[in-house]
Amino acid sequence: MGGGQPMHMQRAEMVLRDARHHLDLWLEVADARAPASSRLPRLRHLLAQVEGALVLTHVDQADRTALEAWKAVLPEPSFFVNARQTAPATLRRWLMDHMGRPPLRIFVAGLPNVGKSTLINRLAGARVAPVGARAGVTRAETWVRRGDLAILDLPGILPRKPGVMAAALGLVPEGQYDPAEVAMAVLERLPAAAARYGIDVDQTVSLEAVAESQHLFSRGGVPNLERAAAKVLQDLRTGRIAPAQLEWPDAE
């Protein structure tokens, strides 16, 4: 894993460093399916002087029991959301409790593709921030002003060493990870994913087995492992493998 941070992501971190003295609150957005590897540890240090909260998205694709377990161990305050639906009243209330003289200036930061812009659109009650199912949709910092809220939408920022499960969820730009390695890690972590391709729990997982069950062959009838890896990752990211809980608190 690795390969460095694209320019617009480096810039996002610079913007964050410069503007941290002019903000009231920050929200770190991460993914409830992988609450450990979708986080940005250096954010808390960078913004130590300012109050913030963690928002975990994609609860609709996560495992309920795992979420309860995560709730018990995550630092407060944290909010669990389906960012495609209305922002929960608890989060809105928490924001309003911090309202001094309006507007309330909020930074929204986190890894690419975790749902930052989707959440902002929900908080703003309008489709103001561009959204898309790949890492790197937001290219430049953008203020969204709505009522008493002024929210800064930032491009995603990558951790120094992005984790395999972050790559599995599409939070790392393509080309910065090996899809075969990542797809194998998903099959090993999620028996339900392996079962989808006819691999029993007592069988060894392999991309060959996925290729065969999905009829993905190259010329000459050779299993196409590249397409098999892409298929596993696509099924995971589009919610065909559900729940897609990749990380549990006691296992981290």
Ligand SMILES: Nc1nc2c(ncn2[C@@H]2O[C@H](COP(=O)(O)OP(=O)(O)OP(=O)(O)O)[C@@H](O)[C@H]2O)c(=O)[nH]1
């Ligand atoms: N099912 C589900 N999809 C979500 C949720 N939140 C975001 N998405 C989807 O995830 C994808 C990424 O959302 P964005 O809001 O563009 O993510 P971002 O963090 O702004 O991404 P960058 O700008 O690329 O850093 C989109 O396809 C959203 O529709 C959620 O809670 N549940």
Ligand SMILES: [Mg+2]
């Ligand atoms: Mg965005």
